[in-house]
Amino acid sequence: MNTSVRSAELLLVRYGELSLKGGNRPYFERALVRNIKAACRDLSEVKVERIWGRMAVTPERRLERVARRLQDVFGIASISTVRGTEPTLEAITKLSAEVLAAALEKFPSDGQVRVRLRSRRADKRFPLNSTQISQTVAEAILPAHGERLKVNLKQADITLELDVRRERAFVFADRLPGLGGLPVGTLGLGLCLLSGGIDSPVAAWLSMKRGCAMDFVSFHSHPFIGEGSKRKIEQLVSRLARYQAKSRLYSVPFAEIQTAIRDNAPSSYRTVLYRRAMQRIASRIAGLVRAKALITGESLGQVASQTMENMTCIEDASSLPVFRPLLTFDKNETIDIAKRIGTFDISNIPEPDCCTVFMPPKPIIHGKVEICRDAEQGFDLDGLIDAALEGAERSQIAPAW
Amino acid sequence: MGAQNDTRILYLDNAATTPIAAEVREAMLPFLDTEFGNPSTRYPLGVRAARAIDSARSSLARIVDVRSEQVTFCAGGTEANNLGVIGQARARAGRGKHILVGPTEHPCVRASALSLVREGFEVEFAKLDEGGHLDLDDYVRRMRADTVLVAQMLVNNEFGSIYPVRKLAALVRQHAPQAALHVDAVQAAGKLELDFPDLGADSIAISAHKLHGPKGAGALICDLSAPVEPILFGGGQESGRRSGTENVAGLVGFGAALELADANLTSTWKHLVQLREAFNSGLESTPNCSLIEAGTKDGILPSIATILIEGIPAEVVLHHLEARGVMVSAGSACQTQKSDISPALFALGFTAEQARSVLRFSFSGSTSLDDVNAAVAHLAHVREQLGAHLS
Numbered sequence: 096m097n098t099s100v101r102s103a104e105l106l107l108v109r110y111g112e113l114s115l116k117g118g119n120r121p122y123f124e125r126a127l128v129r130n131i132k133a134a135c136r137d138l139s140e141v142k143v144e145r146i147w148g149r150m151a152v153t154p155e156r157r158l159e160r161v162a163r164r165l166q167d168v169f170g171i172a173s174i175s176t177v178r179g180t181e182p183t184l185e186a187i188t189k190l191s192a193e194v195l196a197a198a199l200e201k202f203p204s205d206g207q208v209r210v211r212l213r214s215r216r217a218d219k220r221f222p223l224n225s226t227q228i229s230q231t232v233a234e235a236i237l238p239a240h241g242e243r244l245k246v247n248l249k250q251a252d253i254t255l256e257l258d259v260r261r262e263r264a265f266v267f268a269d270r271l272p273g274l275g276g277l278p279v280g281t282l283g284l285g286l287c288l289l290s291g292g293i294d295s296p297v298a299a300w301l302s303m304k305r306g307c308a309m310d311f312v313s314f315h316s317h318p319f320i321g322e323g324s325k326r327k328i329e330q331l332v333s334r335l336a337r338y339q340a341k342s343r344l345y346s347v348p349f350a351e352i353q354t355a356i357r358d359n360a361p362s363s364y365r366t367v368l369y370r371r372a373m374q375r376i377a378s379r380i381a382g383l384v385r386a387k388a389l390i391t392g393e394s395l396g397q398v399a400s401q402t403m404e405n406m407t408c409i410e411d412a413s414s415l416p417v418f419r420p421l422l423t424f425d426k427n428e429t430i431d432i433a434k435r436i437g438t439f440d441i442s443n444i445p446e447p448d449c450c451t452v453f454m455p456p457k458p459i460i461h462g463k464v465e466i467c468r469d470a471e472q473g474f475d476l477d478g479l480i481d482a483a484l485e486g487a488e489r490s491q492i493a494p495a496w
Numbered sequence: 497m498g499a500q501n502d503t504r505i506l507y508l509d510n511a512a513t514t515p516i517a518a519e520v521r522e523a524m525l526p527f528l529d530t531e532f533g534n535p536s537t538r539y540p541l542g543v544r545a546a547r548a549i550d551s552a553r554s555s556l557a558r559i560v561d562v563r564s565e566q567v568t569f570c571a572g573g574t575e576a577n578n579l580g581v582i583g584q585a586r587a588r589a590g591r592g593k594h595i596l597v598g599p600t601e602h603p604c605v606r607a608s609a610l611s612l613v614r615e616g617f618e619v620e621f622a623k624l625d626e627g628g629h630l631d632l633d634d635y636v637r638r639m640r641a642d643t644v645l646v647a648q649m650l651v652n653n654e655f656g657s658i659y660p661v662r663k664l665a666a667l668v669r670q671h672a673p674q675a676a677l678h679v680d681a682v683q684a685a686g687k688l689e690l691d692f693p694d695l696g697a698d699s700i701a702i703s704a705h706k707l708h709g710p711k712g713a714g715a716l717i718c719d720l721s722a723p724v725e726p727i728l729f730g731g732g733q734e735s736g737r738r739s740g741t742e743n744v745a746g747l748v749g750f751g752a753a754l755e756l757a758d759a760n761l762t763s764t765w766k767h768l769v770q771l772r773e774a775f776n777s778g779l780e781s782t783p784n785c786s787l788i789e790a791g792t793k794d795g796i797l798p799s800i801a802t803i804l805i806e807g808i809p810a811e812v813v814l815h816h817l818e819a820r821g822v823m824v825s826a827g828s829a830c831q832t833q834k835s836d837i838s839p840a841l842f843a844l845g846f847t848a849e850q851a852r853s854v855l856r857f858s859f860s861g862s863t864s865l866d867d868v869n870a871a872v873a874h875l876a877h878v879r880e881q882l883g884a885h886l887s
Contacts, residue, residue, distance in 0.1 A: 137558065156762070159694055160561055322543040330550060437563055495550070496557035496564055 111172035133340040171273030282306030286386035294392025314349035316449035333495035360470040371412035511858035517708040523752035527745035552751025573703030587723035592642025624843035628790030639671035656800030657791030665696030686757035709753030713746035768798035778872030
């Protein structure tokens with residue numbers, strides 16, 4: 096990190112899309128303020144002010160770390176580390192020269208760098224207007240770099256931004272990318288059906304990106320499957336927990352339902368029926384926690400249970416809309432995100448998930464809803480689901496790094 | 497120990513090791529008792545042990561701002577430094593065989609680098625300037641295209657000098673682009689904010705027992721892209737980087753100690769500054785004793801105060817203090833051969849005799865102001881007593 100950042104006073108946070116939300120904008124902004132504070136709570140107290148249609152985040156300490164942490168907060172488009180000085184032309188010029196020099200360190204010393212200055216003047220008593228501020232400062236600081244700098248107002252490698260306010264003037268040039276999206280929680284609560292695979296954590300993350308807070312449900316087939324698969328699920332949730340303030344996991348015993356399906360239903364329908372039972376259980380939990388949608392990692396055609404017909408069979412058992420953010424994703428696209436968010440290596444830990452119990456030799460590919468419904472009449476599915484919910488465990492999962 | 501039964505122990509050798517904090521001990525106890533499972537086993541007893549390690553790993557990762565998979569737990573600072581030096585040098589041997597070692601490195605870094613000479617590596621040492629600062633110009637002059645490892649400690653364990661590792665990292669990238677920068681942060685952890693991405697190093701080593709955790713637990717933290725060859729082979733624990741059944745209780749204690757240190761980082765620092773100031777002002781009225789201020793330009797760790805006692809061997813003072821219940825260290829200065837004088841003291845222009853008269857007092861968050869004042873009073877008495885003897 097360069098010296099410019101080291102002596103920065105505050106972070107300027109830009110939020111792309113929520114600035115489009117018209118009358119609801121304060122609602123989104125309040126959520127973002129809450130999420131920013133929650134994300135930084137173990138690092139520093141932070142003061143968040145809404146200014147210039149952006150947010151100024153002032154951490155009590157650890158500014159660089161807070162900046163990095165904000166890169167994991169949905170709803171933030173970019174972050175700048177901002178230095179401050181007295182609101183005099185002399186001080187602003189001096190600081191601008193320093194910030195520019197620091198920004199130039201990132202570019203090779205032999206090539207040409209395109210630069211522009213942008214100024215704002217919140218304090219209209221300041222003797223120069225914003226254009227004049229830019230011009231005067233540019234004339235004072237650019238010549239020192241000779242031919243290396245070329246002013247380009249349309250497209251620049253470095254945009255030096257100056258903001259002159261009554262008590263203080265601010266200068267910045269860097270921009271750390273944020274994740275974009277919408278603040279988690281602004282679009283309600285979802286419930287993600289989490290297997291130990293690569294897809295469902297990515298589906299959860301993408302939904303969180305669009306403003307869903309997320310609870311998680313996983314199904315556990317003890318004693319066919321061991322405690323290690325529970326730990327794996329917890330590890331996945333703890334990774335996703337970095338992106339929201341609170342992460343709850345419901346772990347549901349599923350072996351008895353699987354045994355009943357094995358004993359009472361056509362073997363080719365087993366996987367589809369497992370998933371229907373999961374949708375029923377998840378819908379019940381969603382009702383209790385007021386989640387408004389189920390989120391799955393299904394992707395069209397990826398495995399036998401993910402054909403259009405089978406997805407229809409599965410969704411038929413849900414009382415809520417089922418969101419499938421990965422529906423059209425290729426596996427590689429999903430893997431790229433899984434790597435980025437740190438779930439890929441955990442998903443690759445070789446622990447069996449419950450769907451592998453009693454896997455049929457020939458699973459149905461084009462399932463029929465009626466056959467599913469008929470098959471479920473052959474045993475006490477409702478009673479088994481009640482019992483599973485009775486045995487479900489709820490835990491709050493802390494974020495892991 | 498020489499302390500009599502009725503003598504209060506004043507433990508002022510916290511750079512050597514620290515007492516285990518009550519919370520740390522509490523966290524460890526179940527894992528020394530009923531929770532004895534092997535974390536690689538598949539039943540709940542083992543999985544609970546694995547979860548406990550997950551949690552310690554996450555604590556460390558959060559505190560230094562890395563991902564959990566960047567943490568390799570091992571059996572202490574020495575092993576972490578061995579893995580950081582040997583593991584990274586071997587992994588990069590295809591790119592070159594030149595290793596650059598800091599001027600005041602702990603033996604676990606120096607010796608592990610030198611052990612690679614028989615594998616064809618060339619090992620060179622950087623210098624301190626006469627003020628006790630890292631000579632960065634000298635460092636740069638020694639950097640080469642085939643340098644594959646630079647090993648530099650963050651805090652000097654003799655004087656507490658904080659070295660400008662961030663600056664060094666930038667120079668390494670520029671002048672030795674093939675090299676990994678390994679940083680021994682053993683003395684720094686728990687006292688200085690350790691921000692791995694900001695430091696710019698490829699790896700850092702830390703140890704639990706320097707921050708009120710147990711002995712036998714440490715960690716190497718690596719950049720995800722940094723290749724490291726294991727130096728221990730077996731069951732493939734720690735993602736294959738460090739085989740061997742994990743020291744579960746030790747790592748749980750490590751995690752608890754890290755959380756505690758992190759939560760108290762600011763207040764501990766302030767407290768240590770106060771202690772060092774009190775020590776220093778007490779020392780001013782003690783004849784022939786002076787604080788060694790070396791390498792202070794980039795900051796001093798306030799937990800370490802090293803003094804020169806003119807005319808009396810530190811070893812003798814140490815034992816007299818010990819009889820009064822004061823535990824301090826004569827450190828590297830107790831070596832008898834001139835060639836064994838610590839490079840830091842040598843760089844500062846100390847004679848062999850002076851180097852043998854250097855005593856290190858080191859504090860921790862659990863040291864009280866009274867402890868420090870009492871220790872200085874004891875030192876004054878001992879100085880007077882011995883002064884009379886010697887004259």
